[in-house]
Amino acid sequence: MTEAIAPVSAADYLARHEAKGLLRFLTCGSVDDGKSTLIGRLLYDTKLLFEDQLATLASDSRKHGTTGDELDFALLVDGLAAEREQGITIDVAYRFFATERRKFIVADTPGHEQYTRNMATGASNSDVAVILVDARKGILTQTRRHSFIVSLLGLKDVVLAVNKIDLMDYSQSVFDQIVADYRAFAAEFGFRTLVPIPISARHGDNVIARSVHTPWYEGPSLLDHLDTLDVESVAQTRPFRLPVQWVNRPNLNFRGFSGTVASGTVRVGEAVVVAGSGATSRVASIVTADGELPQAGAGQAVTLTLEDEIDASRGDVIAAANARPDVSDQFAAHLIWMHEDSLLPGRPYLMKIGTRTVVMSVTEIKHRVDVNSFQKLAAKTLALNDVAVVNIATHDPIALDPFAEIPQTGAFIVIDRMTNQTVGAGMVDFGLRRATNVHWQALDVSKASRSGLKQQKPAVLWFTGLSGAGKSTIANLVEKRLNALGRHTYLLDGDNVRHGLNKDLGFTDADRVENIRRVAEVARLMVDAGLIVLVSFISPFRAERQMARELLEAGEFIEIFVDTPLAVAEERDVKGLYKRARAGLIQNFTGIDSPYEPPLDPEITIESGALAAEAAAERIFAFLLQNGYLG
Amino acid sequence: MSSERMxxxxxxxxxxxxxxxxxAAEFANPVMLYSIGKDSAVMLHLAAKAFYPSLPPFPLMHIDTTWKFREMIAFRDAMAARLGFKLLVHTNQDGVAKGINPFDHGSSLYTHVMKTEALKEALTLHGFDAAFGGARRDEEKSRAKERVFSFRTANHGWDPKSQRPELWNLYNARIRPGESIRVFPLSNWTELDIWQYILAENIPIVPLYLAAERPVVERDGQLIMVDDERLPLAPGEVPLMKRVRFRTLGCYPLTAAIESDAxxxxxxxxxxLLARTSERAGRLIDHDEAASMEKKKREGYF
Known part of the structure; x- marks a missing residue:
């Protein structure tokens, strides 16, 4: 059943295999260009398939295959049931094979347009891109799109695999024309190497070995090329960066900073800086479980101890003292949007850069890039698969590098704060200003002294609910009550503010976000002035109400949900708006064709369907009294 | 992004x-699932390295189906003690009370109750928000698409469509209360890498991986070891002593041995290097039905 193998030859093999390098590449291109087939072919021809896998493949090929009686290699890699049934690849699959020189990790990425985000994901973890083109079809929209994304993610080495050349009679002129077409548009992408190879994944021509069918082709086979390609290791030559992952404190005598060297090298005794605080020290030791090291380079996971007791924690970047990263709270970036819910400028999201997670928002979409024509287009929001150049502001200053210089400290992901989904991927172009140069102007008279004069605790009473829910009516009653008691108040009403401050805004999702952002900022200034501010706005999205809450200090934001069912509000229809919305005369009307997201944990809920406005106002007043807002 | 020199x-x-x-940095209450196999051995070794000179800031947990090889259990306790890790052991007591076993109830139901349900029960009981597992992408087709951070709903369900894209090394660790993440730090290792690393780092493994004379019976072309008297023998069936070893370890009635002198x-x-059968072929549970692993994962299997 098994042949005995002399231990000595296994040991030899191991010694050789242990010294191997690792190359990660992705295959991409339009649907049906044969990506999965190519990977299946590589696994088959490098003898990585076992007998039981081949048996499964043979039976699957008969059942679902598209290649007649031959093995359908695509079935090897299309793993999820939905994919096998539909014959398409909807997720990134990772595959592994090895040659004498290298171990390979292949990301097999989807071709369909709606899965471009998966393709970008595969590219972010690859050194080389193999872009497939169907020889019968030539360059397609997806070919251009994928090439663009590959360049955007900083890949420098590309293989143009012209597949199914067998179906074009191994024609050199077909191949040459496709290569010429490709070079024409790819010139601006700045690829370091671009190697075109005519292949047939199905029959194996020029995949592992040079094919007799293409005597006119003088270059290497695909595998030979991947085996010998010298991948430029830029990371080692850049300045030293180490994002701190975890502070290592086993006892009081040891305090180390654990992390993976993102770029450059560091030696014991070298001067380093904690980028955010600017505190400097020298490296005392580089600790690993296998002993201390004199130096560590990009990619190594280590623990640094420093000569001085300086403060650093998770999210900080330890950097070369003589080549520091930018520290900024505003920067320009390329952004790939990856979610069905559009990006809305002004809406707060989380971003994770290195080991740091901060609140950020897009302050401006400078332009969107049409990935087919590469033209710059104006945009107010970004939809799934859009690529854009944007300006971003973060809540706190962060250490960053341009992605083109140090990808590890210039790449970030965007996370939706409500759903926790990863919704975007970004690459820093450059910091917009040094945040440390712009200080908040400190003023002598404070919020406390202003509100003290008024004998009240300043706050925002934020009324949210559907149009016609009764927000303004109740807010008006509350303000009258406070005013009669000599309290200093102001009521910001949605309709009134839209006549002035916000008259340039409409009712799209993007404009609604900006509408709320401005009102929240105005309310914050008024709270700073010591006032009790009543805000009566539909404010349909949780994210923006959360943003308003976070602009204020704890206890200053009181969310009041005027919970009137749609049917009741529509029945009242004081302003006749529902009737017009139903008739299609008003677009984007909350509750009709635009969503309302009810608060999850409001301070006060008013079931206004059941409660009279006066009683509701009384409840809010009692809340203020009980919680010490009225002195 | 690479460093070719390593x-x-x-x-x-x-x-x-x-x-x-x-x-360790992003989750409040992580746990490392310890299956006692070779992948777990590597995972444990890496955990000891990752936090050195500290001990890993999380416990180990073993889901004991009560049908593990006896040598595995002895090895488990010795390893935890040697490394100084905290070890939790959990068994689905309800399943034990009902006498659920792989013979009378079939491998599918048995695995569901004693592994999947037991795991979910243990995660809920301790409120773990992240659980390390030793799965590799090269093991099986649906694993090839698994994320490193695999998101699970509050019911421990896995929905392939709601998995988050993973770009660069920027893992999104955000979850809501009750939700959890399964983490696979060995995603990019192959079986050969695992063995090579065990050899290079001199990592202890359960002796069952090495060939020895063991009592086995042959069923449907698979060699099953008679690890204790609970394995029902067919009339006239007599265990034979054969020189065998295991390429993968699990519950002994569901794990086939291969004849070997290694x-x-x-x-x-x-x-x-000469092998012609894949590793999971020795796992009887994968053969139950087409796309079986994907189905199990949707239900909460690791």
Whole structure:
């Protein structure tokens, strides 16, 4: 059943295999260009398939295959049931094979347009891109799109695999024309190497070995090329960066900073800086479980101890003292949007850069890039698969590098704060200003002294609910009550503010976000002035109400949900708006064709369907009294 | 992004350490699932390295189906004690009370109750928000698409469509209360890498991986070891002593042995280079039905 193998030859093999390098590449291109087939072919021809896998493949090929009686290699890699049934690849699959020189990790990425985000994901973890083109079809929209994304993610080495050349009679002129077409548009992408190879994944021509069918082709086979390609290791030559992952404190005598060297090298005794605080020290030791090291380079996971007791924690970047990263709270970036819910400028999201997670928002979409024509287009929001150049502001200053210089400290992901989904991927172009140069102007008279004069605790009473829910009516009653008691108040009403401050805004999702952002900022200034501010706005999205809450200090934001069912509000229809919305005369009307997201944990809920406005106002007043807002 | 100068094993090691540190830093209550197999052995070794000189800031947990090889249980306790890790052991007591076993109830129901349900029960009981597992992408087709951070709903369900894209090494660790993440730090390792690393780092493994004379019976072409008297024998069936070893370890009635003379690590690797059957072929549970692993995962199987 098994042949005995002399231990000595296994040991030899191991010694050789242990010294191997690792190359990660992705295959991409339009649907049906044969990506999965190519990977299946590589696994088959490098003898990585076992007998039981081949048996499964043979039976699957008969059942679902598209290649007649031959093995359908695509079935090897299309793993999820939905994919096998539909014959398409909807997720990134990772595959592994090895040659004498290298171990390979292949990301097999989807071709369909709606899965471009998966393709970008595969590219972010690859050194080389193999872009497939169907020889019968030539360059397609997806070919251009994928090439663009590959360049955007900083890949420098590309293989143009012209597949199914067998179906074009191994024609050199077909191949040459496709290569010429490709070079024409790819010139601006700045690829370091671009190697075109005519292949047939199905029959194996020029995949592992040079094919007799293409005597006119003088270059290497695909595998030979991947085996010998010298991948430029830029990371080692850049300045030293180490994002701190975890502070290592086993006892009081040891305090180390654990992390993976993102770029450059560091030696014991070298001067380093904690980028955010600017505190400097020298490296005392580089600790690993296998002993201390004199130096560590990009990619190594280590623990640094420093000569001085300086403060650093998770999210900080330890950097070369003589080549520091930018520290900024505003920067320009390329952004790939990856979610069905559009990006809305002004809406707060989380971003994770290195080991740091901060609140950020897009302050401006400078332009969107049409990935087919590469033209710059104006945009107010970004939809799934859009690529854009944007300006971003973060809540706190962060250490960053341009992605083109140090990808590890210039790449970030965007996370939706409500759903926790990863919704975007970004690459820093450059910091917009040094945040440390712009200080908040400190003023002598404070919020406390202003509100003290008024004998009240300043706050925002934020009324949210559907149009016609009764927000303004109740807010008006509350303000009258406070005013009669000599309290200093102001009521910001949605309709009134839209006549002035916000008259340039409409009712799209993007404009609604900006509408709320401005009102929240105005309310914050008024709270700073010591006032009790009543805000009566539909404010349909949780994210923006959360943003308003976070602009204020704890206890200053009181969310009041005027919970009137749609049917009741529509029945009242004081302003006749529902009737017009139903008739299609008003677009984007909350509750009709635009969503309302009810608060999850409001301070006060008013079931206004059941409660009279006066009683509701009384409840809010009692809340203020009980919680010490009225002195 | 690569560092060609590091060998592939050192790159894999550094990647796994990075993942473990991320989890330790971002989650409130992580746990490392310890299956006692070779992949778990590597995972444990990497955890000890990742946090050195500290001990890993999370416990180990073993889901004991009560049908593990006896040698596995002895090895488990010895390893935890030797490394100084905290070890939790959990068994689905309800399943034990009902006498659920792989013979009377079939491997599918048995696995569901004693592994999947037991795991969910244990995660809920301790309120773990992240659980490390030793699964590799090269094991099986639906694993090839698994994320490093695999998101699970509050019911421990896995929905392939709601998995988050993973770009660069920026893992999104955000979850809501009750939700959890399964983390696979060995995602990019292959079986050969695992053996090579065990050899290079001199990592202890359960002796069942090495060939020895063991009592086995042959069923449907698979060699099943008679590890204790609970294995029902057919009339006239007599266990034979054969020189066998295991390529993968699980519950003994569901784990097939292969005939082999490989009694050193070098010999195992040598044998692997000639091997013509894939690792999971020895796991009887994968053969139950087409796309079986994907189905199990949707239900909460690791």
């Amino acid at each position: 060998t592939h094993l050192r790159r894999l090691e550094a990647e796994s350490i990075f993942i473990m540190r991320e989890v 009694d050193t690590l070098e010999a195992i690797v040598g044998e692997m």
